[in-house]
Amino acid sequence: NLPALSAGAQGVGAIALAEGTATMVRTVPLVVTIGNDDRVSPSLAIEALRVAQGASSHVIKTSTGSGETDFSGKPVMVSMKTGGVVLPLSETGELRVRYSEAIDERVISARELLRPEGLSPEAAARVSGKIVFIGSSASGLFDIRQTPLHDRIAGVHVHAEIVEQIIQQDFLERPDWAVVIERTVLVVAGLVVGVGRLHDAEHARQRQQREGLLDGERVGVHVRQQRRRLRLVALRQVARAGVEHLGRVRGVL
Numbered sequence: 494n495l496p497a498l499s500a501g502a503q504g505v506g507a508i509a510l511a512e513g514t515a516t517m518v519r520t521v522p523l524v525v526t527i528g529n530d531d532r533v534s535p536s537l538a539i540e541a542l543r544v545a546q547g548a549s550s551h552v553i554k555t556s557t558g559s560g561e562t563d564f565s566g567k568p569v570m571v572s573m574k575t576g577g578v579v580l581p582l583s584e585t586g587e588l589r590v591r592y593s594e595a596i597d598e599r600v601i602s603a604r605e606l607l608r609p610e611g612l613s614p615e616a617a618a619r620v621s622g623k624i625v626f627i628g629s630s631a632s633g634l635f636d637i638r639q640t641p642l643h644d645r646i647a648g649v650h651v652h653a654e655i656v657e658q659i660i661q662q663d664f665l666e667r668p669d670w671a672v673v674i675e676r677t678v679l680v681v682a683g684l685v686v687g688v689g690r691l692h693d694a695e696h697a698r699q700r701q702q703r704e705g706l707l708d709g710e711r712v713g714v715h716v717r718q719q720r721r722r723l724r725l726v727a728l729r730q731v732a733r734a735g736v737e738h739l740g741r742v743r744g745v746l
Contacts, residue, residue, distance in 0.1 A: 506540030510638060510648055518638045518651055523573060524553065524586040533586075537626075538655035539575055545624050546576030553582070580659050581666050589665040590651065591658050592642045599653065626653050 499505070507525045510518050523536045535543070535551055543551060552575075557568040569584035582588060598619075605616045628636065628649025636648035643650075658664065 504535075504540040504544045506535050506537035508537045508648070508652075510651055516639070518590065518640050520583065520587040520589050521651060521655060522585070522587050523580075523582060523655075524551075524570070536652075536655075538652040539573070539659075541624050541626070541652075542578065542656055542659060543575050546578075548576035551575050553586075575659075578659055578662070580662075581664055583667070588655060589667065590640070590654055591663055591665045592640050592654055593657070594642065595646070595650075599650075624653075624656055628652075 507522075507527065509525060510521055521536065521538070523539045524533050525536065526532065527534050533553075539551065551573055553570055554572045554574070555568050555570055570582045570586045572579055572581050580588060601616055601619060605613060626649045628647050630637070630647040637645050638648050638651060640646060640651070
């Protein structure tokens with residue numbers, strides 16, 4: 494950060510949302526590690542909420558300190574308390590964002606804020622007593638994100654959505670046992686598909702065998718008929734030869 498901004502700031506938060514601009518932002522880390530040390534820093538959204546409440550710090554609840562257990566047996570994050578609000582965290586310190594539809598009233602153009610005559614009374618009323626995030630929707634700043642409800646949205650909107658759902662206590666929670674259920678369903682579904690394919694392959698093989706037997710029977714019948722025809726032809730030739738011989742004998746007598 495710029496020294497002038499850092500000197501006047503009451504808090505500093507990480508703005509990281511997701512790697513790359515094409516990544517779908519479903520979860521956002523509320524606590525991050527910066528640098529090579531294990532020092533944990535809050536995100537911009539949760540730090541803004543702390544400053545707005547005048548709270549002194551954040552309190553992170555883990556599985557070891559709360560008596561809760563994780564299927565892996567390792568200590569993981571469970572929740573965070575900031576001032577008077579409590580919010581759930583994933584085991585890696587992330588929050589699942591519950592997005593809402595875009596509302597024009599939430600956004601104030603920079604043109605209104607930078608007017609030579611100062612902030613209009615209407616704009617002042619809209620920001621008074623509010624947590625305000627300043628950002629840009631310019632593509633060149635590489636902060637255009639994709640969410641489940643928006644194909645293109647400025648990253649600053651995601652921070653605002655996080656604060657809004659924390660204040661409203663409206664969360665998307667995913668229990669740790671969901672991983673076990675999902676993996677079990679995946680294995681069972683794979684077995685069902687595999688057995689179904691084996692059954693289809695066996696059915697196709699049996700059908701081919703039946704068709705092969707039928708073809709063999711047809712060939713056998715054809716060969717027998719051909720042999721019968723050859724025998725009849727041979728008998729006719731013998732009979733014709735006998736008749737001719739008898740004729741010659743009669744002629745001699």
